Amino acid sequence: MGASQKDFESAVNQVKLLKKDPGNEVKLKLYALYKQATEGPCNTPKPGLFDLINKAKWDAWNALGDLPKETARQNYVDLVSGLRSSSDSSSQVKPEADKKQAGYETLVITSEDHITKIMLNRPAKKNALNTQMYQEIMLALEAASKDDSTITVFTGSGDYYSSGNDLTNFTDIPPGGVEEKAKNGAILLRDFVDCFIDFPKPLVAVVNGPAVGISVTVLGLFDLVYASDRATFHTPFSHLGQTPEGCSSYTFPKIMGLAKAVEMLIFGKKLTAGEAYAQGLVTEVFPDSTFEKEVWTRLKAYSKLPRNAMRISKQIIRNHEKEKLHAINAEESSILQERWLSDECVNAVMNFLSQKAKL
Numbered sequence: 001m002g003a004s005q006k007d008f009e010s011a012v013n014q015v016k017l018l019k020k021d022p023g024n025e026v027k028l029k030l031y032a033l034y035k036q037a038t039e040g041p042c043n044t045p046k047p048g049l050f051d052l053i054n055k056a057k058w059d060a061w062n063a064l065g066d067l068p069k070e071t072a073r074q075n076y077v078d079l080v081s082g083l084r085s086s087s088d089s090s091s092q093v094k095p096e097a098d099k100k101q102a103g104y105e106t107l108v109i110t111s112e113d114h115i116t117k118i119m120l121n122r123p124a125k126k127n128a129l130n131t132q133m134y135q136e137i138m139l140a141l142e143a144a145s146k147d148d149s150t151i152t153v154f155t156g157s158g159d160y161y162s163s164g165n166d167l168t169n170f171t172d173i174p175p176g177g178v179e180e181k182a183k184n185g186a187i188l189l190r191d192f193v194d195c196f197i198d199f200p201k202p203l204v205a206v207v208n209g210p211a212v213g214i215s216v217t218v219l220g221l222f223d224l225v226y227a228s229d230r231a232t233f234h235t236p237f238s239h240l241g242q243t244p245e246g247c248s249s250y251t252f253p254k255i256m257g258l259a260k261a262v263e264m265l266i267f268g269k270k271l272t273a274g275e276a277y278a279q280g281l282v283t284e285v286f287p288d289s290t291f292e293k294e295v296w297t298r299l300k301a302y303s304k305l306p307r308n309a310m311r312i313s314k315q316i317i318r319n320h321e322k323e324k325l326h327a328i329n330a331e332e333s334s335i336l337q338e339r340w341l342s343d344e345c346v347n348a349v350m351n352f353l354s355q356k357a358k359l
């Protein structure tokens, strides 16, 4: 006799209680069997090219063809029963999310010793910048520019400083299509980088681990960059079918010379912290074992310096270039808007997402 509706419902509930993630392949099978058991053969339209996850689900369901609902129900119950026995023997504990200050979901912001610290806080995603994080960083910079801190510090939570733009930002296509997505992305990028160009107080990066993409390029707009010797600096733009942003097409050649900037920005050469220091992108490198202690001792001392003198000195140093930086930012953003629609970019992003797809 086949599985009853009650057995099936019980199996559906048991899936939610599995202690171990069964992996994408099994989750696809479960999804497909569930849909077949409850709705019968797949007859919904195939999702679009960019909608990787729903397309994979659709493919799995569609592959079941005309499998009868009862058989799908039985197969589902059998599959869950197998998963339960293997899951009970090993449990996986997900790390608890870090504490977060009210109002921000992707950042932890603290103010102490006249220092506002903005910590990128998506450690499970290597602090990749999703659209919410871009927005929250802009809000945090706006607030920090007005608070009573003397310096503002960026750092990352967990083992990465940041893996750069969250590549899932390329999914979730609005009704206006990919063109609208790219247009909004370019506006977001431009506004985001403008906030760094205009930030009035000394801005410090405490680069606790590897940094990728936009988290590296904007370092050219920071006033101090302290790096752990575990940090690396990587801008794989060509690999992603993309082009430089964060004003790096201007700041990097200026900071490190054309030859070294080209190696990073066109050929995607990953720099060690020592190399980044030698090329002037990093102010100082510290051993990872004493990084936090040494850096924060230094920053606490700096934060006691007179606030107005520091702010005015920054203005004198940076103001001649502001107009130029805004123009460069606008140009880089508009070039990227086109790039995001290119086959080179679409294929590179799809490659990453399909390798990492979680269902």
Ligand SMILES: CCCCCCCCCCC/C=C/C(=O)SCCNC(=O)CCNC(=O)[C@H](O)C(C)(C)COP(=O)(O)OP(=O)(O)OC[C@H]1O[C@@H](n2cnc3c(N)ncnc32)[C@H](O)[C@@H]1OP(=O)(O)O
Pocket: 124, 125, 126, 128, 129, 163, 164, 165, 166, 167, 168, 169, 170, 181, 182, 184, 185, 186, 188, 189, 212, 213, 214, 215, 236, 237, 240, 242, 245, 340, 352, 356, 358
């Ligand atoms: C048209 C739309 C426009 C949208 C809006 C645009 C806004 C402005 C854009 C500005 C342009 C910016 C450009 C850049 O920043 S380019 C750089 C982009 N970043 C990358 O290419 C890095 C991709 N990630 C990796 O290569 C690896 O994950 C990494 C080397 C960083 C770490 O590898 P490792 O093996 O140690 O760890 P995992 O890969 O298993 O990662 C752990 C989980 O984190 C997820 N992850 C990591 N990085 C990203 C990322 N950049 N985007 C999305 N998700 C990321 C990864 O998928 C893992 O997740 P799961 O545990 O769920 O699998």
